[in-house]
Amino acid sequence: MNVELLVIGAGPAGVSAALWAKALELDVLLLDGAPVPGGQLHAVHFHPQDVPGFEQGDGPALAAAYARQLAAASVPLRTACFAETLEAGEGRTPRVTLAGGEAVEARAVLVASGVRRRRLEVPGEREFENKGVSFSATRDREQLAGRTVAVVGGGDAAFENALLLEQAGSRVTIVVRGVPRARAEFRSRAAAAGITVLPDTRVLAVLGDDRARALRISGPGGERELAAEGFVIKAGVVPNSEWCRGSLACDAEGYVVVDERLATTAPAVWAAGDITRPQPPSIPVAIGQGAQAIAMIRAALRGR
Ligand SMILES: Cc1cc2nc3c(=O)[nH]c(=O)nc-3n(C[C@H](O)[C@H](O)[C@H](O)COP(=O)(O)OP(=O)(O)OC[C@H]3O[C@@H](n4cnc5c(N)ncnc54)[C@H](O)[C@@H]3O)c2cc1C
Structure with a gap:
């Protein structure tokens, strides 16, 4: 298959880029590995206040608006379609191979594959995910x-x-692999609230029966079990760049x-978007970079 522009990732960056590309009459194809567009918006369980024009609603509501807007603009979109490799370099047309083996060649490729939680x-x-192990205290606040x-x-x-959990009446311990990196304001608020912080402590396993009951941890005092009723993992994010690292320079x-x-x-x-480590990684920056990338791509393809 051949297209003029292939956009990989239908988060805010890819959606913004694809809408703008379509408006500029580029022959664009938007692909996403997930079943619906929106990317990380599906994990935003509150109203993102920094998105102008989006007066109310949570991340999934914004993602649903993206899906409607893509359909209304007739942007060719393939979901549940995962890019596995990118071949690109001097003197060749970029080529993306999809899971299943299909190859797509494009005169331009926009990488907008974002990040995922670590x-x-x-x-x-994995065994105890949603059985005591949570990745979002905002989403699971009621249970915790x-x-x-x-x-x-x-x-x-x-x-x-x-x-957030301490304010909801929970007794909280924070397990930190090294030294806490959170901003000073959060660290002093945690100390004032009586939250226990265990630095230099690694989690070796999540233990339980029908649900998670404890962490096996290793810290300055040796190995032990830390019992709790709920576990929230907030260990940062990793870029979704495994599929294109062979052809593009990436940082460490x-x-x-x-x-x-x-x-x-x-x-x-x-x-464009979080995959480029923008500051701050956010919806407005991803949208802006998506649009900026299309201006650059159109100039390269059409000379204006
Ligand atoms: C809990 C949470 C709260 C947040 N709150 C806010 C907020 O209040 N305000 C704000 O501005 N920002 C917030 N953000 C950040 C914001 O969601 C991101 O900055 C933004 O979604 C980045 O958009 P993106 O398009 O670059 O990437 P993403 O949203 O990560 O989208 C990338 C897309 O690429 C797809 N993909 C990945 N790899 C492949 C592949 N190999 N093949 C095909 N498709 C692929 C993914 O399925 C995904 O749909 C929050 C994020 C989280 C997790």
Whole structure:
């Protein structure tokens, strides 16, 4: 299959890019591995206040609006369609191979595959997901309120979740692999609220029976079990770049390197959104980068 522009990822960056590309009459195809567009919006269980024009509703509501807008603009969209490899380089047309083996060649490719939450990858983590193991205290606040909860992670999200639960009457312990990296304000609020922080402590396993009951942890005092009624894992995010790393320069953590025009190191391949490690990683920045990338791509393809 051949298209003029292939956009990989239908989160805010890819949707913004595809809508704008369609309006500019580029022959665009938008692909996403998930069953519906929206990307991380499906994990935003509150009203994102930094999105102008979106006066109310949560992330999934915004994602549903994206789906409607893509359909109304007749943007060709293929969901449940996962990009497995990208071949690109000097003197060749970029080629993306999909799960199942189909190949798509495009005069331009926009990488907008975003990030996913980091898992601990320890025994019990997947087994007890939604059976005591949560990845969002905002989403699971009702089940976790008033209980003994261990939050795993040392960044802003971990401390914010811990504070939210403490306000909901939970007794919270934060397990941090190294030193807490959360902003000073969150750390002092946690200390003032009596939240226990266990630094230099690794989680070895999630233990339980019909549901999670404890963490096996290893810290300065050796190995032990930390019992709790709920566990919230907030260990950061990782870029979805495994599929394109072979052809594009990425930084040490796997984020795609771009220049100020959002061009990657491979000819005819651009990138936008969280995959480029923007500051701050957010819906408005992803939308803006999606639009900016299309301006650059159109200039490259059509000379204007
Ligand atoms: C809990 C939470 C709360 C947040 N709150 C806010 C907020 O209040 N305000 C705000 O501005 N931002 C918020 N964000 C951040 C915001 O959601 C992201 O910055 C934004 O979604 C990034 O958009 P993106 O298009 O770059 O990537 P993503 O949203 O990550 O979308 C990437 C898409 O690419 C697809 N994909 C990945 N790999 C492949 C592949 N190989 N093949 C095909 N498809 C692939 C994925 O399925 C996904 O749909 C929040 C994020 C989370 C997790």
